[in-house]
Amino acid sequence: MAARAPQRRLPAWPGAAVVWLLCLCAWALPLWAQAPAALPPVPALDSPVRDDTGTLDPATRARLEARARELRARSGAQLQVLIVASAAPEDIATYAQRVFDAWALGRAGVDDGVLLVVARDDRRARIQVGYGLEGRIPDAAAQDVLSAYLLPHLARGEYGAGVDAASAALAALIEQEPLPAPAADAYAAAAPAWSPLARICALGGAFALALGWCAQRRGWPLAWAAPxxxxxxxxAAWVWSGPAWLWLPLLCGAAAGALGLALPRWRWLRSVAGAAAVGLAVAALGAALVRRGVPAPGDIGLGAVAVLFATPLLVGLVAPPMIAWQERGRLGFALRVGALAAIAWLAWRLLLRTTDGDLSGLGAGGWLGVGLFGYFAWVLVFLLSGEIWSGRSRKRDGRAGRGRGGERERGERSGGAGPSRSESNRSEAGGSDAGDTGWSGGGGRSGGGGASGSW
Structure with missing residues (x-):
């Protein structure tokens, strides 16, 4: 039977040239077209009234802030006022939606936030309504508030009176909606939303990691895989955030792609990456449970640090009693439990005597010392054995000696032809932004409902 002629492998450079040509076109396209104006940054949310133009007088501003805080205390809803000079280059509806999403007005899951935006130089205004209040404040009702309370005053230059009247009308409408009772930590526990750039970096890194893995396993040319x-x-970063932050998703993608290329080669790196992935998953789950919602990247980072420090502590708590039960038997384990109970009782009595029975004045440093003492006492009592410190027990030594003796006897009977299987196995194995002001968004969302107007 004639051997089959080997198939000729097509060179990779034509496809790579096409991919690089598309990359160059993607880079050059924004240069050919007129570059859009940079979007204005979203102001920091530090008060129920954000007036960046100095339009409102102090009395009106104080009245608006008091109304918003009382409304949130009674119903849980969040009424926010924002006055800017201009929303350009965006229209007022797009700008209001972007601000609403960035501030996450209203409570998470309830979405009971309302945003009133006035752009002075544009002579435009907008009421942006969260999902949870669209039944009480539909687009028609929002338009009525603009037409009857806000725009007539703005046309006469009475900005303070118009914003005050519109705010009072919106608060009255919100009061008519049966909302869930407000919770004390509804806004404090809300996590800031992921920014578009953070989402792009996370998704781009995951995509580059998977593509690098597939390229290494399937032999795809790097000239194709990298672009x-x-x-x-x-x-995506160019479209959402402009060229200033283009380096960040490129850096994340390059690092993740390099990791994907290296994972199939080294087993230890796969083990480390797998452990890191499990740790991040546990950290994200813990942050989500604490925040009672989608955690922010900073929350996941703090959770990962907590997992990193908690893992050896958890091992130190679980491993010593297991070793004592296994190595010293039931009697030895029971004696150690009794000794630990006696030490705990004596330490407690000493602590009460030292503080005169008032533990409230112990302080964080004192409790930290108590915790360290208890931790080391726990470990030392359960592992208090010279045989344990040396890494083996008498029982294990006896079994190992009998095993080695049996192997030598079997070797002598077989004529000493070679080492035992266990010894050969062992030899083979040996070779192998702003401060907290008490006013923030609670995680609410808006689907674009509301109304806009001009004067």
Whole structure:
């Protein structure tokens, strides 16, 4: 039977040239077209009334802030006022939606936030309504508030009176909606939303990691895989955040792609990456439970640090009693439990005597010392054995000696032809932004409902 002629492998350079040509076109396209104006940054949310133009007098501002805080205390809803000079280059509806999403007005899951935006130089105004209040404040009702309370005053230059009247009308409408009772920590526990750039970096890194893994396992040319991994996050970052932050998703994609290329080669790196992935998953789950919602990247980072420090402490708590039960038997384990109970009782009595029975004045440093003493006492009592410190027990030594003796006897009977299987196995194995002001969003969302107007 004639041998089959080997198939000729097509060169990779034509496809790579096409991919790089598409990359160059994607980079050059924004240069050919007229570059859009940079979007104005969203102001920091530090008060129920944000007036960046100095339009409102102190009395009106204080009245608006008091109304918003009382409304949130009674019903849980959040009424926010924002006055800016201009929303350009966006229209008022797009700008209001972007601000609402960035501030996450209203409570998470209830979405009971309302945003009143006035752009003075544009002579435009907008009422943006959260999902949970669209039944009480539909687009028609929002338009009525603009037409009857806000725009007539703004046309006469009475900005303070118009914003005050519109705010009072919106508060009256919100009061008519049966909302869940407000919770004390509804806004304090809300996590800030992921920014578009953070989402792009996370998704782009995951995509580059998977593509790098597939490229290494399937032998895809790097000239194809690298542009395919870096181009999507780069274009997305350019569209959402402009060229100033283009380096961040490119850096995340390059690092994740390099990790994906290296994972199939080294087993230890896969073990480390797997452990890191499990730790991040546990940290994200813990942060989500604490925040009672989608955690922010900073929350996940704090959770990962907590997991990193808690893992050896947890091992130190679980491993000593297991070793004592296994190595010293039931009697030895019971004696150690009794000794630990006696030490705990004596330490407690000493602590009460030292503080005269008032533990409230112990302080964080004192409790930290108590915790360290208890931790080391727990470990030392359960592992208090010279045989344990040396890494083996008498029982294990006896079994090992009998095993080695049996192997030597079997070797002598077989004529000493070679080492035992266990010894050969062992030899083979040996070779192998702003401060907290008490006013923030609670995680609410808006689907674009509301109304806009001009004067």
């Amino acid at each position: 395919a991994a870096l181009l999507p996050p780069a274009v």
